[in-house]
Amino acid sequence: MELAEFKLSVDRWLDEHAAELEPEFEGIGTLDEQMAQLRKIMRLGYDAGFTRWGWPGRVGGLGGSNLLRAYLGEALTARDLVEPGNFSMPEVLAPTMIDFAPAELAASMVPRLLSGDEIWCQGFSEPGTGSNLGSLACRATKDGDGWRVNGQKVWTSLAQYAQRCVLLTRTGTPESAHRGITAFFIDMDSAGITVRPIETMHGVPEFSEVFYDDVFVPDERILGRVDGGWAVAMDLLPYERSTALWHRTRYLQRRLEQLVSLAPAGALDPASLGEAIGQVWALRARSRATQRRLAAGETLGAETSIDKVLLATAEQAVFDLAAEGLGPAVALGDDPESGRWRAEFLYSRAATIYGGSAEIQRNIIARRLLDLGADR
Amino acid sequence: MDAAERALFADTIRQLTVQHSGDELDAALDGLGWSEALAVDRPIAVTALFEAVGEANATSSALDKVLCSTLTPSESDTVAVALPPIRTCDAPARIDGSQVTVRGLGTRALRRHDTVVIVASEQNGHTSFVVPTSALKRESARGLDPELRLVEVTGSLERGALAGGAVVDWSAAVTAGQLALGHELVGAARTMLELARVHALERMQFGRPIASFQAVRHRLAESLVAIEAAAALLAAAWDEQDPVIAAMAKAVAGRSARTVARHSQQVLAGIGFTTEHTFHHYFRRIVVLDQLLGASSELTRRLGNDALATGSLPATFPL
Numbered sequence: 001m002e003l004a005e006f007k008l009s010v011d012r013w014l015d016e017h018a019a020e021l022e023p024e025f026e027g028i029g030t031l032d033e034q035m036a037q038l039r040k041i042m043r044l045g046y047d048a049g050f051t052r053w054g055w056p057g058r059v060g061g062l063g064g065s066n067l068l069r070a071y072l073g074e075a076l077t078a079r080d081l082v083e084p085g086n087f088s089m090p091e092v093l094a095p096t097m098i099d100f101a102p103a104e105l106a107a108s109m110v111p112r113l114l115s116g117d118e119i120w121c122q123g124f125s126e127p128g129t130g131s132n133l134g135s136l137a138c139r140a141t142k143d144g145d146g147w148r149v150n151g152q153k154v155w156t157s158l159a160q161y162a163q164r165c166v167l168l169t170r171t172g173t174p175e176s177a178h179r180g181i182t183a184f185f186i187d188m189d190s191a192g193i194t195v196r197p198i199e200t201m202h203g204v205p206e207f208s209e210v211f212y213d214d215v216f217v218p219d220e221r222i223l224g225r226v227d228g229g230w231a232v233a234m235d236l237l238p239y240e241r242s243t244a245l246w247h248r249t250r251y252l253q254r255r256l257e258q259l260v261s262l263a264p265a266g267a268l269d270p271a272s273l274g275e276a277i278g279q280v281w282a283l284r285a286r287s288r289a290t291q292r293r294l295a296a297g298e299t300l301g302a303e304t305s306i307d308k309v310l311l312a313t314a315e316q317a318v319f320d321l322a323a324e325g326l327g328p329a330v331a332l333g334d335d336p337e338s339g340r341w342r343a344e345f346l347y348s349r350a351a352t353i354y355g356g357s358a359e360i361q362r363n364i365i366a367r368r369l370l371d372l373g374a375d376r
Numbered sequence: 377m378d379a380a381e382r383a384l385f386a387d388t389i390r391q392l393t394v395q396h397s398g399d400e401l402d403a404a405l406d407g408l409g410w411s412e413a414l415a416v417d418r419p420i421a422v423t424a425l426f427e428a429v430g431e432a433n434a435t436s437s438a439l440d441k442v443l444c445s446t447l448t449p450s451e452s453d454t455v456a457v458a459l460p461p462i463r464t465c466d467a468p469a470r471i472d473g474s475q476v477t478v479r480g481l482g483t484r485a486l487r488r489h490d491t492v493v494i495v496a497s498e499q500n501g502h503t504s505f506v507v508p509t510s511a512l513k514r515e516s517a518r519g520l521d522p523e524l525r526l527v528e529v530t531g532s533l534e535r536g537a538l539a540g541g542a543v544v545d546w547s548a549a550v551t552a553g554q555l556a557l558g559h560e561l562v563g564a565a566r567t568m569l570e571l572a573r574v575h576a577l578e579r580m581q582f583g584r585p586i587a588s589f590q591a592v593r594h595r596l597a598e599s600l601v602a603i604e605a606a607a608a609l610l611a612a613a614w615d616e617q618d619p620v621i622a623a624m625a626k627a628v629a630g631r632s633a634r635t636v637a638r639h640s641q642q643v644l645a646g647i648g649f650t651t652e653h654t655f656h657h658y659f660r661r662i663v664v665l666d667q668l669l670g671a672s673s674e675l676t677r678r679l680g681n682d683a684l685a686t687g688s689l690p691a692t693f694p695l
Contacts, residue, residue, distance in 0.1 A: 003695065071695050246695075253692055261687050270680030277679055277689060278628045281621070282605040284693045285612035291695060309601045359590075365600055366593035370573055375588055 006068045010075050013048055021081050027336025028343050031204050035161050038086050042116025051114045059098055060111035065295040066243055073247035084251045088244030093120045096166055096236045100223040121162035123153040131360045134178035140169035146218040152211050159195045159208035162188050168229050181229035185221045202346035240355050241304035242294055245311055246287045252280050256318050263325030276321050279314040286310055302368035305361040312351040312358055319348035377417055386424040397434040414445055419614045426556045430563020433657045435523055437485035442556045446549045447493055447504050456485035456492045458529055465550045465670040469496035474535050482527040495546050502546035505538040521660035551619045553669045554626035558610045561629040561665050565636040568658045569599045572640035595639035606632035612693050620690045623675050630672030633662040
């Protein structure tokens with residue numbers, strides 16, 4: 001299917017089913033409500049074929065370029081039907097399965113993700129392993145025709161909702177660093193997994209601590225090869241900064257539009273507003289170029305760190321402005337809409353932290369794009 | 377032009393801008409047929425030349441040709457075009473009854489030609505006149521960047537005595553000029569960053585290159601982010617053909633160049649503060665270019681004010 005045709009059918013579908021697709025809550029909703037809404041949209045979208053376009057046929061997709069996925073997420077975000085971060089989860093995890101899972105596993109699992117039947121999570125960070133992913137310690141040891149996993153992960157988004165997890169473990173010696181990591185596709189209902197949600201500053205238990213206590217995972221759940229998990233992680237990260245990021249640009253644009261229409265006269269400084277518009281529009285331009293490179297078959301790499309820095313900067317600029325223009329609502333308001341502005345303002349503080357901090361992105365840019373050599 | 381031809385064209389232009397500047401570059405561009413390329417494929421001609429001119433810190437009369445090609449296409453090779461007063465993008469003249477009052481800027485092209493195209497605003501639009509340069513008061517404005525050879529032009533002229541009088545689309549000319557200047561700013565910023573990058577790799581302190589210090593690396597990374605943001609917005613602006621987006625792209629390019637200048641100069645440190653290093657030429661250039669056809673601070677505030685006045689934001693970029 002061509003993009004122009006896809007746009008028309010998506011827009012028509014969204015118009016015709018507007019009432020059915022609408023969330024049942026006001027404001028930002030609870031995370032439970034958001035997840036129920038996400039599953040509903042994924043289910044309806046899957047049945048109508050839309051969440052299948054842009055994915056290859058061997059994992060239950062209908063084919064076509066990544067631009068179709070980019071447009072679907074953008075259209076849903078523009079109409080405020082999904083929270084873009086949660087909606088974009090397949091953008092990060094499905095490509096990993098397609099590239100690294102045994103073919104049969106990918107074919108049976110990816111459709112469950114695209115249909116909203118399942119939520120997946122990503123077990124990368126640990127209490128002692130934030131930016132330095134190569135130092136992770138959660139250990140997998142060989143046991144018969146599988147592996148035993150012991151250790152702890154943290155910041156695992158949506159773990160309490162997830163049926164599966166893409167998990168990075170240490171299979172080499174502690175000194176093996178990035179050479180001794182293995183990725184698994186693990187069932188979250190396996191014996192020995194404990195999930196403890198953590199409430200964030202914006203009042204949402206978005207991520208969890210996850211404890212792995214002698215959890216068994218069979219050999220056929222290895223993604224890539226043993227000790228080859230670094231390649232899985234490195235392959236996944238640019239996806240986090242491409243299509244998922246495009247969806248988020250539309251969200252920022254929509255919130256900025258709403259801010260302009262809601263802010264009382266005189267509450268927004270024109271110069272700051274103009275600067276935020278420039279940042280969001282530059283981000284859109286950059287991210288669109290990235291979507292087009294991906295569609296042309298290019299492999300994404302370190303240059304997507306530029307997209308991520310632009311996103312984080314723009315997101316904070318938009319919500320800093322919201323905290324000015326809607327200051328009373330953000331500071332004092334107890335109605336659902338004020339609560340939403342406040343939650344999103346608070347969440348924007350994390351934009352320079354999650355998905356590779358602002359500092360890590362700049363390190364990547366310095367090392368890989370500017371060729372400045374080692375940093376010590 | 378296909379991709380290979382475009383690359384060859386850009387490469388040829390880049391070599392010319394490295395070897396020549398000013399009148400020599402104008403002659404070399406005439407030899408290459410740049411004006412013809414401008415007529416055939418404006419985005420490619422403008423992007424290739426202005427980025428290269430910015431990178432090389434060269435000067436040319438190309439901005440006048442870009443403006444002229446949108447105002448009076450038939451005369452684009454023969455005349456200069458008056459720019460708005462510094463920091464604004466208002467037409468450089470206005471019509472009051474029978475009088476045309478001129479207050480604007482001329483580039484180096486104005487010094488080379490006997491006539492200049494001057495666009496004047498009136499109640500319902502814009503009109504262009506072809507004015508003998510001798511009819512204007514011309515004051516050299518060497519200022520911060522003497523190489524640009526800018527001239528302040530003023531005058532009060534009898535409308536009836538002026539040639540021309542065609543109705544023109546001043547906004548289209550401003551858009552064309554803003555995109556060109558945006559690319560020149562990006563080109564200059566790329567060279568400033570490269571000067572700082574090379575310096576950081578060569579300059580040893582505490583027994584290691586200063587490029588190994590994170591404070592230095594992050595300044596340079598920040599500079600690349602600023603450049604790529606501006607470059608992406610400029611590329612998108614060509615697709616949109618929307619005066620609001622072009623002005624935004626020029627504003628972002630101006631701010632980006634200022635950001636890159638600040639970080640690059642800090643990394644270059646002492647040597648970058650001297651005339652023995654080439655950096656100062658780029659710094660002078662970007663500060664002045666940022667203020668031609670609308671200063672970034674003015675354009676940014678106007679963007680915000682327009683959004684507040686209309687309650688809506690500019691058109692978004694479709695996939």
